[in-house]
Amino acid sequence: MAATSSWRPAFSPNKDLSLSSPSWRLSLPSRVLLPGRQKPKTFIVLASMMDAKPTVLVAEKLGDAGLELLKSFANVDCSYNLSPEELCTKISLCDALIVRSGTKVTREVFESSAGRLKVVGRAGVGIDNVDLSAATEHGCLVVNAPTANTIAAAEHAIALLAAMARNIAQADASVKAGKWQRNKYVGVSLVGKTLAVMGFGKVGSEVARRAKGLGMHVIAHDPYAPADRARAVGVELVSFADALSAADFISLHMPLTPATSKMFNDDAFSKMKKGVRIVNVARGGVIDEEALLRALDSGIVDQAALDVFTEEPPPKDSVLVQHEKATVTPHLGASTTEAQEGVAVEIAEAVVGALKGELAATAVNAPMVPAEVLSELSPFVALAEKLSRLAVQLVAGGSGVKSVKVTYASARSPDDLDTRVLRAMITKGLIEPISNVFVNLVNADFTAKQRGLRLTEERVVLDGSPENPLESIQVQIANVESKFGSAICDSGEITVEGRVKDGKPHLTKVGSFSVDVSLEGSLILCRQVDQPGMIGKVGSILGDENVNVNFMSVGRIAPRKHAVMTIGVDEEPSKDTLKKIGEIPAIEEFVFLKL
Numbered sequence: 092m093a094a095t096s097s098w099r100p101a102f103s104p105n106k107d108l109s110l111s112s113p114s115w116r117l118s119l120p121s122r123v124l125l126p127g128r129q130k131p132k133t134f135i136v137l138a139s140m141m142d143a144k145p146t147v148l149v150a151e152k153l154g155d156a157g158l159e160l161l162k163s164f165a166n167v168d169c170s171y172n173l174s175p176e177e178l179c180t181k182i183s184l185c186d187a188l189i190v191r192s193g194t195k196v197t198r199e200v201f202e203s204s205a206g207r208l209k210v211v212g213r214a215g216v217g218i219d220n221v222d223l224s225a226a227t228e229h230g231c232l233v234v235n236a237p238t239a240n241t242i243a244a245a246e247h248a249i250a251l252l253a254a255m256a257r258n259i260a261q262a263d264a265s266v267k268a269g270k271w272q273r274n275k276y277v278g279v280s281l282v283g284k285t286l287a288v289m290g291f292g293k294v295g296s297e298v299a300r301r302a303k304g305l306g307m308h309v310i311a312h313d314p315y316a317p318a319d320r321a322r323a324v325g326v327e328l329v330s331f332a333d334a335l336s337a338a339d340f341i342s343l344h345m346p347l348t349p350a351t352s353k354m355f356n357d358d359a360f361s362k363m364k365k366g367v368r369i370v371n372v373a374r375g376g377v378i379d380e381e382a383l384l385r386a387l388d389s390g391i392v393d394q395a396a397l398d399v400f401t402e403e404p405p406p407k408d409s410v411l412v413q414h415e416k417a418t419v420t421p422h423l424g425a426s427t428t429e430a431q432e433g434v435a436v437e438i439a440e441a442v443v444g445a446l447k448g449e450l451a452a453t454a455v456n457a458p459m460v461p462a463e464v465l466s467e468l469s470p471f472v473a474l475a476e477k478l479s480r481l482a483v484q485l486v487a488g489g490s491g492v493k494s495v496k497v498t499y500a501s502a503r504s505p506d507d508l509d510t511r512v513l514r515a516m517i518t519k520g521l522i523e524p525i526s527n528v529f530v531n532l533v534n535a536d537f538t539a540k541q542r543g544l545r546l547t548e549e550r551v552v553l554d555g556s557p558e559n560p561l562e563s564i565q566v567q568i569a570n571v572e573s574k575f576g577s578a579i580c581d582s583g584e585i586t587v588e589g590r591v592k593d594g595k596p597h598l599t600k601v602g603s604f605s606v607d608v609s610l611e612g613s614l615i616l617c618r619q620v621d622q623p624g625m626i627g628k629v630g631s632i633l634g635d636e637n638v639n640v641n642f643m644s645v646g647r648i649a650p651r652k653h654a655v656m657t658i659g660v661d662e663e664p665s666k667d668t669l670k671k672i673g674e675i676p677a678i679e680e681f682v683f684l685k686l
């Protein structure tokens with residue numbers, strides 16, 4: 092396997108976008124990645140690395156079409172049956188990991204990756220084998236392939252239902268053992284029986300459709316399923332208790348979560364019709380297996396057909412697996428040729444897209460923001476990060492940033508403005524300059540919470556045309572001292588405000604002073620006594636040091652009173668140059684800020 096630690100995602104043709112910032116690790120379309128802090132020279136270095144490919148570790152068998160797709164973009168290492176230790180060792184050389192349900196992607200895996208792992212692709216639906224909290228904390232995107240195996244799983248549930256009702260597995264074993272026991276294997280009919288589908292999502296609704304075709308009466312329990320979806324399939328949604336008491340057959344199709352873990356326990360079995368038959372193609376953990384054994388032995392449950400188990404593979408001497416009333420398969424629900432090809436392509440596309448920095452449509456641990464919304468917000472994404480990056484640099488040493496208010500002014504109704512990406516970028520701008528933590532769309536909220544940073548958002552609805560998503564963004568940091576006193580507004584917070592002009596982020600307010608400077612390069616803010624010749628004096632000190640000024644603006648309270656001069660510079664002035672500016676008698680305070 093080639094180790095390609097130098098790899099970066101594909102270079103965007105949009106020159107406003109930089110790969111220098113770890114922002115590329117966001118699951119955003121590359122066109123909305125943020126302007127970086129990098130000088131052109133470094134761009135060239137990165138561009139020369141573009142030939143190097145990322146490395147994808149495929150830890151479980153994946154369909155050929157998916158593998159081909161991955162190979163066209165990445166170095167692909169197919170290493171199956173890795174021990175947890177081997178996985179942890181390999182992962183530090185990988186940018187993406189693809190697994191099915193057989194690999195536990197634990198916190199140790201994320202820790203061992205030391206920040207290199209950007210994407211975990213789950214080639215299937217259930218993500219209960221991936222530690223999502225750890226992924227989020229490490230800024231690692233998790234994507235799944237939620238649709239390609241739905242039909243396979245539904246067909247397997249129906250196959251188990253029919254096989255169980257007619258004792259197919261037991262009868263088959265009996266005939267192969269040389270017996271001919273026609274009386275022993277008399278089955279029950281499906282037609283006219285009540286089937287309770289527990290979990291009316293993708294698989295559950297396909298099972299319901301098929302069971303209706305077999306002449307069954309189908310009810311469903313799912314606290315989150317929309318009634319119209321049930322109506323469309325001709326299924327009645329009922330309570331958990333009603334489903335248990337009415338069903339002749341029960342088929343499980345909910346995810347394994349803390350809420351669904353062991354929801355089929357002694358109490359639930361005691362409420363079921365005597366002689367009920369249960370199919371589980373969801374997850375073993377939704378059933379308390381000890382309780383199921385008791386229910387099978389007592390006759391409450393007449394038969395169980397199980398594709399999934401709490402522990403996979405189950406212990407060889409598992410009493411449940413060996414039970415004569417149990418029909419078992421080794422987690423085969425998704426295992427059809429068609430489903431595996433579909434899942435492989437679905438996950439390969441999602442992983443390659445995420446590695447390229449594109450929006451992941453099947454992201455499990457990042458906000459899903461439609462591509463067109465992201466595209467429209469793109470310049471405001473840059474503005475949001477720059478404003479907060481600037482605001483946090485105005486905080487005097489020793490003041491902890493704990494409370495930040497962001498105000499969005501827009502002519503759009505609040506419902507029509509998705510600020511999740513902006514909030515993530517504000518968090519990024521606040522945290523990155525004062526820590527070594529990389530913040531991205533995946534871990535922004537978590538990182539803010541972990542650092543005790545409370546970010547509140549307010550909307551100001553303006554009159555006028557709602558053509559632009561936003562007019563301005565204001566960032567305020569409360570309860571802190573500032574190293575540039577003029578940045579504190581009348582209500583006591585460090586305040587910076589900006590807007591997008593000609594597609595570029597501009598700073599338009601510092602404290603109570605109106606300014607107008609493009610947020611490019613770096614900034615010098617000076618408070619001075621308003622008097623003629625100030626621009627010239629500062630300009631010539633910078634010019635003498637070959638520092639290029641790209642923008643200058645003066646905001647004042649009244650003529651000849653205090654004014655704030657904002658100067659955008661392309662290069663970082665030396666300490667001496669800044670000292671000379673500070674020594675101009677009319678300058679009362681000044682600060683240099685890196686964007």
Ligand SMILES: NC(=O)c1ccc[n+]([C@@H]2O[C@H](COP(=O)([O-])OP(=O)(O)OC[C@H]3O[C@@H](n4cnc5c(N)ncnc54)[C@H](O)[C@@H]3O)[C@@H](O)[C@H]2O)c1
Pocket residue numbers: 216217218237240241244289290291292293294295312313314315316344345346347350351372373374398399422423424425426
């Ligand atoms: N055996 C297999 O090979 C196989 C294949 C595919 C899917 N699955 C499993 O099947 C399950 C369903 O997959 P899906 O694609 O239909 O997912 P889905 O997300 O489309 O549907 C899950 C449904 O469960 C519902 N649900 C959540 N909590 C519930 C609760 N407490 N009670 C009842 N319903 C609840 C949700 O509202 C949702 O409608 C998952 O666990 C998945 O991993 C297994």
Ligand SMILES: O=C(O)[C@H](O)COP(=O)(O)O
Pocket residue numbers: 191192193214215216217218240422423424425426
């Ligand atoms: O959740 C799923 O998609 C199924 O359980 C399939 O799991 P598998 O990919 O391990 O077959």
